[in-house]
Amino acid sequence: MTVASTAEYLKDLWPDELSDVRFEVAVLPSALVGTAGLDRWRVMRTERRIILYRLPIERMSRLHRYDDLHRRMMIESCVFRAVAELLGKDPWDLAPERFRHL
Numbered sequence: 225m226t227v228a229s230t231a232e233y234l235k236d237l238w239p240d241e242l243s244d245v246r247f248e249v250a251v252l253p254s255a256l257v258g259t260a261g262l263d264r265w266r267v268m269r270t271e272r273r274i275i276l277y278r279l280p281i282e283r284m285s286r287l288h289r290y291d292d293l294h295r296r297m298m299i300e301s302c303v304f305r306a307v308a309e310l311l312g313k314d315p316w317d318l319a320p321e322r323f324r325h326l
Contacts, residue, residue: 226296227276230303237319241311247303248275265306274306 231247253263262280267273281302287294301315308315 226299227303230300231307234303234307234318238307238311242307244272245307245310246271246273248273250275250277252279253277264302265309267306267309269310274303274310276302276306 227247227249231242231245235242235245253266262277262284264277264280264284266275266277268275276299281299282295285298287298304315304318308318311318
């Protein structure tokens with residue numbers, strides 16, 4: 225649910241760039257791609273797909289507090305970083321108003 229709601233939020237902010245992008249959730253990557261451990265997501269630009277890997281996100285993320293809010297924030301940050309990778313942007317540039325405090 226968190227992946228879907230975050231993806232919809234970003235699609236609303238970037239409709240031209242993300243309208244045809246598919247977001248998927250898989251349990252694990254089918255193969256080890258990098259040497260630094262398990263990937264948390266995979267971006268396929270030509271296919272317009274982003275796959276987020278549930279177990280690496282859930283089990284390998286270091287949270288300072290293990291509660292629903294912090295788990296949700298970790299998932300949201302992975303979606304933001306995957307979309308930023310797809311668009312060639314910094315994750316903080318995707319929704320700058322969201323993080324601006326008055």
